[in-house]
Amino acid sequence: MPDLYELVPERPEDWWEVEALYDLCFAPGREALSSYRFRDGIPPVPGLCKVARDQDGILAAVIRYWPVWAGGVPALLLGPVAVHPTRQGEGLGGLLIRDTLVAALRQGWDRVMLVGDEPYYRRFGFRKLPDIVMPPPTNPDRVLGRSLVPGAWDGIRGPVTRWDAPPG
Numbered sequence: 001m002p003d004l005y006e007l008v009p010e011r012p013e014d015w016w017e018v019e020a021l022y023d024l025c026f027a028p029g030r031e032a033l034s035s036y037r038f039r040d041g042i043p044p045v046p047g048l049c050k051v052a053r054d055q056d057g058i059l060a061a062v063i064r065y066w067p068v069w070a071g072g073v074p075a076l077l078l079g080p081v082a083v084h085p086t087r088q089g090e091g092l093g094g095l096l097i098r099d100t101l102v103a104a105l106r107q108g109w110d111r112v113m114l115v116g117d118e119p120y121y122r123r124f125g126f127r128k129l130p131d132i133v134m135p136p137p138t139n140p141d142r143v144l145g146r147s148l149v150p151g152a153w154d155g156i157r158g159p160v161t162r163w164d165a166p167p168g
Contacts, residue, residue, distance in 0.1 A: 005060060005092065007099055010049040018051065018062045025082040035115050037135065038068050038077055042163050045076065047107065048100050052092050060084050061092040063100055070113055070132050071158035072167040075145075076104055078114040097124050101148065110152040113145040113160070131157035 010018060048065040061083040068077045078100075083092045101124065104112060113129060114121065115138055126144040134143050145153050161167065 005052045005054055005095070007050050007052050007096065009047055010044075010051050010062065010064070014051055014059075017059050018064075021059055021062055021082050021084060022080055024085065026080065035077065035079060035134070035138070038160065038162055039066050042066055045104075045107075048076070048103055050096060050100060052096060060087040061096055063093075063096040065100065065104065065112075067163040068113070069161040069163065069165070069167055070111070070129075070145075071156040071160075073111070073156055074109070075160075076109050076112040077160075078112050079116070094124070101125075101146070105148040110149045111145060111147055111156075113143065115142050116144060117142065118144055129153065129156075133159045135160075 045065045045067055048063075050063055051059055052061040054060050061081070063081040064079065066077045068075050078097070081093055081096060083090075101112065112126075113132065114126065115134060116126075118126065118128060118141070121144050125146045127146070128141060129143050129145040130140070132143055132145065134140070147153050
């Protein structure tokens with residue numbers, strides 16, 4: 001599969017195409033979800049937002065990351081990750097997740113969180129974060145995290161807050 005797709009950083013000129021893929025893959029009103037409160041007006045993390053394009057340059061999948069405070073410490077909020085419906089089942093989502101988690105560690109990030117299905121994300125090392133609180137209507141069972149360095153989530157508890165509102 002690596003020969004079939006090129007993973008490259010998302011560029012500003014990709015924005016409309018990426019947003020169209022998110023609209024295709026997610027329900028209408030996706031931006032009303034609580035996780036979008038942490039994205040609105042905050043730039044995504046450079047170098048971690050990537051697109052997968054096929055040999056013809058067609059967008060097949062995308063992943064983005066956003067900085068947040070979780071329990072008073074810096075964390076990455078993974079998502080959304082989307083794979084075009086005609087490309088699902090090829091392992092593109094996993095390829096993007098694995099590639100960007102390595103890149104996040106290289107950038108110096110210690111921990112990553114997301115809101116998602118544990119049965120899917122468990123294969124990438126994500127587990128429930130029972131002590132991290134996302135605003136309603138987020139289902140607490142879907143708040144997951146992964147340590148990029150051993151023990152990075154140990155003892156961390158509290159709310160997730162916007163990057164532009166550091167804990168004081």
